[in-house]
Amino acid sequence: MRASRLVTLALLLQARGPWTAEELAERLGVSARTIHRDVDALRRSGVPVQGERGPAGGYRLPGGHRTRLTGLTPDEAEALFVAPPADALGLGGFLADAQLKLLAALPPQLRERADHAAHRFHVDHGSWFRPSEPPPWLAAIAGALWRDRRLRIAHRGRELDVDPLGLVLKGPTWYLIAATARGERTFRVDRIEGAAELDAPAARPPAFDLAAHWATWSRAFEEQLPFVAVRVRVDADALGLLRAAADSRRRHELPERAPDGAASLELDVWFERLDYAESELLRLGGAVEVLSPPSLRARMATHARAMAARYDGG
Structure with a gap:
């Protein structure tokens, strides 16, 4: 464990510097005292770690020093x-x-x-039945982000000048986090209609943490999404299919199995919207009956009559 930490410490010092002992301790999940001991161990092994005192001080490696990749x-x-x-x-x-x-x-x-x-693993970030090509402006956005340049994007019929802060791949979908005149915003890249790099530097907040920002934003996004409750009667052997159809944020509220001997269950299932509920529950056919709300029950009944009429007419 310590050997792996020493290699990580050396690579961190090689990547940039200086690091304070407190910064390194937080990054590696140890105490500052442990960092001091690890630095001494690196020095004894021939790694020329330099220490500097003062507010701008810390540990660093001299320019040009490179470690070998034997710690992988x-x-x-x-x-x-x-x-x-x-x-x-x-x-x-x-x-x-x-x-x-x-x-x-x-x-x-x-x-x-x-x-x-x-030769044995390949990551395919696409999704079935969706275009497999990346959004057309993704490479241009990534280039401006990498070079810390401002972007002009077309979004919903308007042009916006933004400072790109990060790109996030969520499943098959790319998201751009950018600073705008109204604060930080998140854009789905496949909904951006055009992007051009500008001849101006991007203003990047020095303390911006992409992973922390995304965790906070995605949690808030999920929490603000609405829910609608649908009361259903479902066959016991179709409970697993119903759980898969429900909104993932409240799927855990559904039982994993029916009580012994029960032929069916009556329970509430949560969806983001009624049209989503309609689409998902239709897939279960006669294994599920919508009891409420009345509007959804009426729509399900209309679908059932239309299907019955088609088959009776054949």
């Missing part, structure tokens, strides 16, 4: 070759070159594990 575990080497969505960002060629250089630098046993993973 077999699992980490495999994970590096399970392809991330680099092609969609216009970085596929760079990723392939980087992986080739990394592969050449790995010890033989790790090289075999990485090659093994690359």
